[in-house]
Amino acid sequence: MAIATSENRSVRLLRVGEQVRHALSDILMRGDVHDDVLASHAVSITEVRMSPDLRHAIVFVKPLLGADEDKVLAALKQHVRYLRGEVAKRVKMKFSAQLKFLADESFDEGSHIDALLRSPHIARDLGDKN
DSSP states (O other), rough: OOOOHHHHHHHHHHHHHHHHHHHHHHHHHHHHHHHHHHHEEEEEOOOOEEEETTTTEEEEEEEGGGGGHHHHHHHHTTTHHHHHHHHHHSOOOSSEEEEEEEEHHHHHHHHHHHHHHSSSHHHHSSSOOO
């Protein structure tokens, strides 16, 4: 019997989070959720973070081109019970995780940092001093 270490637990959390992400992506890609907003938007599930007890999942989503983010989040929250049930069928766990949908801001932050690094003042400071 293997000893449960913090490293094993974190690997397990990542693995289960990735399984939940794939399940949600598949459900949305197939159009299994009957909702006009979700049907008219391509939604990316960028990351799923599981709680240590695997009972809660924070799902980070990003609509294609960031269009109608609030409407997409509202539609996902409206259908959270259905999505939770479908994920439970596809990902074998002791408990079906509570899903919480949040907008993924990491792309916006990355774009902001990129714009800052390309600004003339910063580029001058980062240039070769030789």
